[in-house]
Structures are given as structure tokens and as C-alpha cells.
Amino acid sequence: MTAYDAGTSDAANPLKQMARFGQSPWLDFIQRSYTESGRLKKLVEEDGLKGVTSNPSIFQKAMGHGTDYDPQIRQILEHQIVDAGTLYETLAIQDIRAAAKVLHPVYEQTAKVDGYVSLEVSPYLARDTDATIAEARRLWLAVGAPNLMIKIPGTDEGAPAVQAAIAAGINVNVTLLFSLNAYKKVVEAHIAGLEARLSRGESVKGIASVASFFVSRIDVKIDGEIDDRIAAGDRDATALKALRGKVAIANAKLAYEYWQTVVKSPRWQKLAQAGAMPQRLLWASTSTKDKTFSDVLYVDGLIGPETVNTIPPATFDDFRDHGRVIPTLTQDVAGAHAVIGEARRLGLDLDGVTRTLVDEGVRGFEEAFDALLGAIAAKQAAFLDHKLTTTTLNLPADLDTAVKAELETWRTQGNVRRLWSKDATLWTGRDEAGWLKWLSIVDDQLLDLAKFEEFQAEVKARGFRDALLLGMGGSSLGPEVLSVTFGRHEGFPHLYVLDSTDPQQIRDFQDRIDISRTLFIVSSKSGGTLEPNILKAYFFDQAKKVLGDKAGSHFITVTDPGSHMEDVAKKDGFWKIFYGNKQIGGRYSVLSDFGMVPAAIAGLPLKRLLDSALRGEKSCAASVPPAQNPGVVLGSVLGVAARSFGRDKVTLLASPAIYDMGAWLEQLLAESTGKDGRGLIPIDGETAGPASVYGKDRVFIYLRLSEKPCEKQDAAFKTLIAAGEPVVTIELHDRYQIAEEFFRWEFATAVAGSIIGINAFNQPDVEASKIETKKITTAYNETGRLPPYEPFAKDGAFAFYADHKNAAALKGDTAEAILKAHFARGRAGDYVALLAYIDRDTATREWLQQVRLSVRDGLKLATAAEFGPRFQHSTGQAYKGGPDTGVFVQITCDDDVNLPVPGEKYTFSIVKEAQARGDLEVLGERGRRALRVHIHGDLKAGLEKLAQAIRAAV
């Protein structure tokens, strides 16, 4: 018979007889089906069971396997978006409440002495006093049962938490006690907690506590030491052998002896007179581990008044079957002293053992909790199925092994929790903690949903036809993804995003909109960035021509509080000002107002987007262990591939309908990680080719929209996987899951940054180009002319520029020869970046794409195809600050169109020129391989010729 189907009730039942000697049998086990089926109740009624204890290992066994909890998990997931930790807690609390209900009659019958059910605080907090206190209070309130005991570890940090909890009137079970010294501290904490209540005039009645003294584990360790010494031929072998299986019980008896002195002490008597209940000793870890001993050794051997023995089910059955009930605890105490004395004489390290046991105990519960949360997270992902994106890893064996090792390191070091608690030492230990508000921004936005929805209704009511967002990088790329991915929504304006100083491009956008029906969004976190400022100046001027002094009512801004743009907006009477968060960097801001405001304007279903983002957040939560945490898994693949395998070219391809995700991702990855000579180099939108065109420096990311995949891409990835290339396939089951991926990639980037060992939240090298640009535009304002700038070579319509060092390396009379010399500098593992400061339209994008593919296929190097100045606020950081593996070709042109910048002498054309010069200057200063090709005259013809020259050169 097992405790699962309880035994007979019988006066001779040893379990019932324990009561005669003042000991209460508790059950060291909890499980939903056990309680629900009535078996727990049967133990109470037939075996005199008086309490229940749980711990992370017990819950892991209960919830981590089987299907008991599936219906409730499914039901919760239908209505709520939660993390694995919350899910666990919801299930656990229900179990604890159900068991507490079964035990409640015992609680009443024994006048609050027994009838308790214990719930342990998170083992991750075992070394954190304040967090343990907060958790104890939270769980106490959450369960809301008078016969609940909160379990707190008896560590050095746990003891003050015990005192605080008792002082707060919470019943406490102090767990993980092994040594007399630790127990003494806990006794002190208990008494001090009660005294604090008395001194405040509060009642000490009815506050229960037990001190869980772990028994069998001590013998396991000591006996192990004994066996080792005997095997090594120790001369005290006989004396040592005589101690096997004795030290744990002796140690427990000494604890009990101490307890007896405590309860007799005047200090305790004072509390007792005020109605305090003593903290009873509870024997835990009472199943026999050494099968050569009696299977009820740690029950038989520790029976005594005012104590508890919490017994696991099998031992419970064994004891019912053949337990011997005699008051052993108080017998032969002198013998117990002798055993401990003898152990010391023989050099058995009881103090060391108990110290180790505390550490191992804490770690063991952490491991169990990790396993439990991992199992719940896996179940959750399986149940949510296509409500979450699906990730498949195809990694070469060596990378796969290294990623698994990294995930294990993250688990053992508790790095996911460290990340969520904003521990800057995960990166460089500098200002990282101040840049992590994006972790919780989705929750804030959901609370603010009404604000966005009201605004959305107002936009709709005003009947705008167009919306034009003016901004760069982090302030424009997220909105661009939303605009490109979701298109126009009936009743709402078409959202355009302008992030260029190219006059032709500005003119193109101006031609597309009807200013009288346009809402302008000036988007700039810092408010000081050149482009949004001059674009605002330009369009405000244009709007004034059409709208007169109502122009301001067609403008809103999203900017950080206190910024220059806030002042501008106030001065010019903007319709609205939305604020960013100073603790969120631009590239992490898409789920803040920088993305939500444009999303509202474009008429997107905001709740749906935010719910999707929340799913991303919850999947990456602090409670989700690394191996089940999609953000950590992805970040580990990227970080480990770059750090340990030279695979730092993150090659991003997305299904056509979501292709623009790549533009957002490349900024996030490059700007976050590309610094200090290290980092990831994103390669966005490079059409997949045969495996033969790739070097060994790639990790491929396939963002596949399963509702609208591209057959060609599917086939190409199949080939890459078959060729053994590392491929991460992320399937989005609908477009709104880009919001889930926004969060997941932010998290993954932070993880990868930690693995690579950089600060993932600054952008030290972006500033450098801005400074050079500023110098040039200032000079222009002062002199009315650009500083002289001489090409080092010319060929027809082409003029070539470079700094001295680059120019010296690029000898040649023809475009082809110069380009050839430049490309010849590329080595395996390098990349070529084409940086075009030209109008970004369908034709030029196609041109750039074709040329980059020729370069890739010719040189077998990764290629980036970028437009300036947009990339300067994105991948530009990694080009200048990341690994020195870039070969850069800057492409500029004469501008047919020029546009004024109101209030300045310089024009947009001058700004663009200054930006190109400034960036080339900085690339040169950093010793990068950089060449500028300027196309004089007709751009189309020039581009055709340049394509020919490049093809010939590769």
C-alpha cells in the first residue's frame, strides 16, 4: 500500500501513535490529484496527518511531469498573457489553498498548533534578505489562508527575513537547517520577531513557526567521508565505521536539547505568558538514503514531544507498516553528545559538511525550480502554439554544443534574472542599468492604451489623408516597419517615413502628400538630431504656405522630455507632444511612444500589437530559464557564433510581406553590439544564394511569415541547412507577431551584447560622424562655401576620394582598376558595404541590390547595401566601431534638385555632402578601408557605368 491510497485507521497505527509522544506527522508532499481525489483527506482522517510541506523539488515532481495541471494551464492561457513564473505560482497557490482547506479542521482542533501547509519563497532569493521579506509578505497575502506557513531558508540572509516575517505576523517554516549554529540564529530571529510585536503592543498569539532541521543529508555526507577514509586504509577505520548512520540523529538531538533550554528561558517564558507558541523543531529530509539502514530510521529515531516529522509518502507508508513509536528523541542524549564528540575527535568535518549542505540545498532547490519553470515554459509554448512565433535552430554540431554550454552558464549564473534586475555587470558594469526601461515598457503602454486609442480616434476624426514622419534611426525605423508591413488602414492616413537629406528624396515625399491633409510627426528622442530638425524646418515652412498660422496644428512630436524639440513644438503650437522615456535608447524604443504614436496614426489595432509584444516579453521573462527563453536562446546563438566561431555576419532574410523588419533589426544589432572592435555585422536583405557564395562567417536568420511565405526563400534555406550552415528559422504565424519579435530581438541583442562583452546600449561612434558633419556645415554657414575637397583620381563621370592612406593603396587610372585595388583588400571573413548617398527609390534600391549580389558572388564576401545618411544612424556604428573587417564604398552624386533649409545658409544638398564627407573622414581616421566614388552628371547613366565597373572589378 502507498500513501497515495492511504492505509487503514487503527489504534495501532504508528502514525497515529506519534501523537501520544507529542509528535505530529506531516506529509512532505503535495500534488493536485492527490488532494482532489480525497487521498490527502484520508491521511488526515485515518493516519492522523497534521500538516503538509512543499518545496521546489516537490512542486517540480508534481507539476513538471504528467498532465494533472494541463486543464488549468490551458484555461489561464486562454484569458491571460503570463510568464512561466506567474503560471507556476497560480497553480501552486491553488494547490496550497486546497491542501490548507483539507488541513483546516486540524488547525482548528489543535488550536493552531498543527494543520499547516507550507509554501516556500523562491529559492532564487535565498541570499537576499529584503527580497525574501517582500516575497514572504506577497505569498502570505496571495494565498490568504490562516494555516499557511511561508518557508524561508535558514541561511545567514534568511534569518533576518524570518525575524521580519514573524514580526509581521506571518507563520514561518524555516527550512534548510543543518547546523546547530544556524538553528540558534533562527531561534533568536523567531524570538526577536515576537518581541518586536510585543514591544509594538501587538499580539503574539497564534503565530506559528517550525524550524526544519534536515537529517538524512548529513549522514549521506558524513558517511560518504567515512567510507572514503576507510577505503583509503584509515587507521581509525573501526571507530569511523561505528559512526555510520549516527551523526545526523545525534546532531538533531542536540538541536532538540538546545530547544528545551530555550523554552525554559525567562526570555521565552515572557513571550509564552503573552500567548506565544514555541517554534517547534521539524525533522525534514527523513527518507532513508542508505538502503543498508532501516527505511524508517529518521522517523523512529527522532520521536519526541512538541516536534514535527515531515515524511515523504513512501516513508510514510513504511512507518505506518512497521514504525516503532518510542520517545527516542529524549533518550540517550549523552550518547548523542558522545557521537558528535567522537566525530570531532576523528576529524569528521561536521561544520564543513553543514556549510556545504546549505549551499547544496539552496542550489538543489534552484535547480529544481529551474527544471520546474523550464517544464512549465515548454508546456506554455506548446499550448500557445501559433499564438507565439516558432523558432527552429539548425546549427553545426560545434556551435550547437557551445550554445548549449552558454545557456547552461546563463542558467547556473542566474543571468536572466540578473538581466531583468538590471545588473550592469552583465555588460561592462557602467551605465547599462539606466538604459533598460524597454524591459517593462509594454506593460506601461498597455496601462496607457486608452491614451493611444483616444488619440487614434482624434486622428481619424480629423480626416488626414497622409502622415509624414520625419526622423532618423531609432526614431524612424520601427515606424517604417509598421508602415511597410501593415500598409494603409481604411479611415486613417497613409504613414510615410522620411529619413534622408537627399533633396530628390525629400521632393519625392513632398509630391506624394497633400500638405493640407497631412499630419507631420517630428520624431527625435534627443530632439537635437540635425535631420529631423531641418526636415521639420522645411516642412513647417511648406505647411505655413498652405495652412498659414494653422500649420502647428498639423504637427506633432515624439521626443524626450526637456528636449530642444519639445521647445520647438511648444513655440510653434504643435497639436500634440508625446514623450519618450529617457531610459530607453532609440533602437529599443519601438514599443514606446516612438512606435505606438505612428501605429495609432496609421490605424493599427494597438491592443493586438501590444498583446503580441507582451507575449514576447513574457516568453523572455526572468522566470523563464535560458534554454526555454527565446530571447536568451537567440542571443546566445548570435553571441557565441560571433565570439567563438568568427560567425559575426548576421544574415537576415525575411518573407517579402515583412521584409522591412531587417531594416529595424540591422540597427538594433549593429548599433548595440558593434563597438570596441567587436560586434555583429548585420547583412540585411542579401538575396539567398547557393552555399558556395558564402564564407564561414555567417549565421543565417530566416524570418518566415507562414501565412505568406516565399517558395524561393524556403528552397534556398533548405539548401543552406543541408549544406550545414547555421540557420535560425523564426516563423511568424501572422504579421502582428512582429511585435513579439520586436521584444524578443531587443532581449536577444542585450544577451548577445553581454556574451560579446560590450555595452549594448551606447553608440559611441555615431557621434563622431555627426561632429565632422557639423564642422562642415558650420564652415559653410560662415563662408558660404564648402571646404576644398580634391579627388585623388578621376575617370570620366567618376571622381574618387579617400584619405591619404587609403588613396595610397588605391593606385589606378580607371574606375575598374581603383575599385579592383579596393576590393582586393578584402579577405575571407571581411564584408563589403556599399553606402549610397542618393535618392532611395525602387530603381536605386534594385540597382544597389544587383550590385551587392555581384560583389558577393564575385568576392565571396558578405555585403551590406545601405543608403546615406540613413545608415549613419544605424549600421554606421558598427562600421566605425565594430570589427575592422569592412571594405567601404561610398557612392555620391550631383544633385539635380536642391532644397533650402529655412534659417540656414546651407541647403539639403550641402548637408548631404557634409554627411558623406564627415563619415568618410571618420572611417579613414579609424583606419578603415574606405573609398568614395562621386558620380558627376546624370545619375542613372552614372549608376549603370558604376555597376559595370564594379562587376568588372570583382
Ligand SMILES: O=C(CO)[C@@H](O)[C@H](O)[C@H](O)[C@H](O)COP(=O)(O)O
Ligand atoms: O523543509 C521541508 C519542510 O519544512 C521539507 O519539505 C524539505 O524540503 C524536505 O524534507 C527535504 O528537501 C527533503 O530532502 P531529501 O530527502 O531530498 O534529502
Ligand SMILES: O=C[C@H](O)COP(=O)(O)O
Ligand atoms: O537612432 C537614433 C538616431 O540617431 C536619431 O536620434 P534621435 O531620435 O535622438 O533624433
